[in-house]
Amino acid sequence: MVQRYGANLSGSYLPQAEPRPLPRKYEPPPVYTSRGTKAHGHPSAGHACGVETVHPDKGAEMFLYELGVAEPFRRRGIGRALVGRLDALGRELGCYGMWVLVDSDNDVALATYRSAGGKDDGSCSVVTWDFG
Template structure:
């Protein structure tokens, strides 16, 4: 690895646009993603959609000029804490760079941004079978979300078709 740098993406910068598309597509191709490339329609809509979303925060990891990782985050709000929260929607590192500290560095940058913004917590979802990612999250201090009664929180979805 040359020199790993983590930057907040500027979606008006064509280099950052290309890096975001490349990293999200690499994640989509991965078995922990969808196992297939993004469709052309999603590729065309991704950058404009992220630009329109007012709470998007994206961090890119570069080894020299090569993008090697990404954290796509969105600001939310905790009604129980009356403060913002930062959700890590996607965290991905290309296979050749896994186990080399890239994911940890991305998470550190996300945490620093969350603190800067006064966030009360970071949140994320992880697949039950993604043990490698889970180990990273445990090491940097994430834990299962639980209520005051100690019960786990579930993450559910209902897809909406256009």
């Protein structure tokens, strides 16, 4: 259910504009995982995790939350294939795009994402809050 009010910093409630209809019924965002095949005693060679997020004013997009490939299986195209599976799933779900956060000095991850068709638009900064 979309609420029509929000809290301001003083705690009182302010009326909001009429919410736009969501592209489909809102439910908690589904999380998708994609696993590589079992090999050499490892549970899987790699995994990718994506979250479909829905924005009321833009539609749905796929957030690539995590990508991992076991050390002995790196540099074999497994990461690219896993990202490709999430890309295909996002397209199948009607997402308008996919994105991932990556440290600017993580050359291996950047190369993997670029080889899977991703482009660094150079427009993001990461802002964090530490609750610890």
